[in-house]
Amino acid sequence: MEMSDLRVALFSGxxxxxxxxxxxxxNRLVDFLLRQGACVRVYSPKVANPAFPPTGDLVGLPNLPVPGRGEYRFSLGFSAEAKADLERFAPNILHIASPDVAGHRALTWARKRGLPVLTSVHTRFETYPRYYNLGFMEPWVEAxxxxxxxxxxxxxxxxxSMVQVLREQGMGSDISIWSRGVDRTIFDPSRRDPEWRRAHGIADGDVAVGFLGRLVMEKGLDVFGATLEELKRRGVAHKVLVVGEGPARAFFEQTVPDAVFTGFQGGADLxxxxxxxxxxxxxxxxxTFGNVTLEAMASGIPVVAARATGSTSLVVHGIxxxxxxxxxIPAFADAVAAYCADPSLRSTHGAAGETRSRDYSWDAINATVARTYLRLIAQRQPAPSAQHAQAAH
Structure with missing residues (x-):
């Protein structure tokens, strides 16, 4: 079987x-698959004004807003129309990217038909409850x-690092890496703009400590704020540049009141x-990976990160x-203070990160997923001897 023979039904929350x-x-994976001649059908909650146009054909699933996080949608499984569409599409493999209601229903649908299922792990769902004072639920979510x-x-x-965590948690035995790439047409040291910094009140001699990502509590906003407070207590001169938007912005603005908030940035602006x-x-x-870490590395700036899944596979400590x-908090402050005090250290570590980031090519990375699809399909097919025996009967 070739990549062009793939018929992939992708389920996403x-x-x-x-x-x-x-x-x-x-979306990048679907783009790669379509360019190889594969057929792909995506099933996911839809909204009237999405953040960006979908790549490929998208079929909407019934959904409701997530309580307390209304920007996200919670799938309610299949509608009759979506299920009929899936039957007509006749996939030869399912890819499930979210263990929600639709993901569970899709898995059951595939198992009844003897179809292989690949699931991709995108976040540490089991860690989320601790950010909303529900830490007691973590063992239940993990189960x-x-x-x-x-x-x-x-x-x-x-x-x-995430593969190792999944193995330690007993999530499965066939676990491999689908890494992430970085768009070097967007993220590059040459994008640095002193005029843009000055326009945001950051002088040439200022050290701008950056935050990049959605402004949600599970991104460690409290730790970020406490680290900056510790720097102020120590008298370490710095500025704060926050790039991103999200429902916890008001909290973050109160936590780091002197920060420059740019809001959402995209493309060349990002x-x-x-x-x-x-x-x-x-x-x-x-x-599970840390896209923002890789984007910062490609931009030639050093990263201070938690020693956790994703970051430990990207950041080489001290390099x-x-x-x-x-x-x-004190250790985070120590690391940031070291960079604030030493421009040559920032430059050396930033250059090393930029070099390391060049290893991440999207097409090469996505090809590994396509090869995993083909392997799983082949494993489901009977061996040649079994096929001959069936034919003889």
């Missing part, structure tokens, strides 16, 4: 209605995820904003950035 690293990776993932034929995760930082502070522990134990 958020394909394009809110922009994030996970759904942008899925639900384990039951779901074990029913799939294989899993892919964005980093070796590349300019990231390259115009002096370092990225990424305290999140919910990432491309600094890794800090999650939640260790």
């Amino acid at each position: 958020n394909y394009n209605y809110v922009r994030d690293g996970a759904n942008q990776a899925l 639900i995820l384990r039951r779901f993932y074990r029913r799939c034929d294989a899993l892919v995760a964005p980093s070796e 590349g300019r904003a990231v390259a115009s930082m002096d370092l990225l502070l990424n305290p999140s522990i919910t990432e 491309t950035g600094m890794l800090v134990e999650p939640g260790d």
Whole structure:
């Protein structure tokens, strides 16, 4: 079987209605598959005004807003129309990107028909409750995820560190890496713009500590704010540049009141904003890869990140950035202060990160997923001897 023979039904909890690293990776994958001649059909909640146009054919699923996080939608499974569409499409493999209601229903649908199922892990769902004072739910969420993932034929995760976590949690045995790439036409050191910095009140001699990503609590906004407060207490001169938008913006504005908030940035504007930082502070522990970390590295700036899944596979401690134990405010402040005090250290580590980022090519990365599809389909097909025996009967 060739890639052009693939008929992939992709199920996502958020394909394009809110922009994030996970759904942008899925859209890039679909683009790659379509360019190889494969057929792809995407099933996901839809909204009237999505963040960006979908790549490929998108079929809407019934959904409701997530309580307390209305920008996200919670799928309610299949509608009769979506199920009929899936039957007509007749996929030879299912790819499930979210363990939601539709994902569970799609998995059951595939197992009844003997179709292989690949699931991709995009975030540490089991860690989310702790950011909403519901930490007691983590074992329960992990158990639900384990039951779901074990029913799939294989899993892919964005980093070796995340693969190791999934194995330790007993989520499955066939787990491989679907890494992430970076768009070098957007993220590059040459995008740095001193005039843009000055327009935002950041002088040439200022050190801009950057935050990049959606403004949601699970990105470690509290740790970021506490680290900046510790820097102020120590008298470490710095500026704060926040690039992104989200429902926790009001909280973050109160936490870092002196920060420059650019709001959402896209395309060349995003590349300019990231390259115009002096370092990225990424305290999140919910990432499975850390797209923002790779984007900062490609932009030639060092990264201070939590020693957690994703970041540990990207940041080489003491070479491309600094890794800090999650939640260790004094240690985060130490790392940021070291960069604030030493321009040559920022330059050396930023250049090393930019060199490392060149290893991440989207087409090469997405080809590994397509090859996994083909392997799973081949594993479901009977061996030649069995086919001959059936023919003889």
